[in-house]
Amino acid sequence: MHTRLIRVGNSQGIVLPKKLLQQYHLAGEVDLRPTPEGLLITPVAKPARQDWDAQMQAALAAGQEPEGELLEGFADSSQDEWQW
Template structure:
């Protein structure tokens, strides 16, 4: 895992805590806390993207630039 460390948490323990699927991990003081997320990941992104498109503010933030050796690629 590179420079990270892994922890295996038994699935039955997560199920007992109701932490199946996505979880939120935060540091509180000297503790690592796992909990159900307040909202789902990417919740509201589709609606926010549509609003940006509706007002024409959905252009690229970074200008397009090619990587070296991209010339022969078909996009």
């Protein structure tokens, strides 16, 4: 695939086709690494548990209840045993 460099202020950039953005899950921030073969563009992965608290609060506010494995093993637990 060929494309042209375009002027963006004092820099230059490229436009990536939507199909490539979707295929390689590129959105928001990307990581650029020079390699001997050329420039490698990879998505920036969020830490696995980032935003879990906000998502849980939003789900609870929407009336959803935790279910399945999330609650397994906690039914008989007492909060007195936990260190907060």
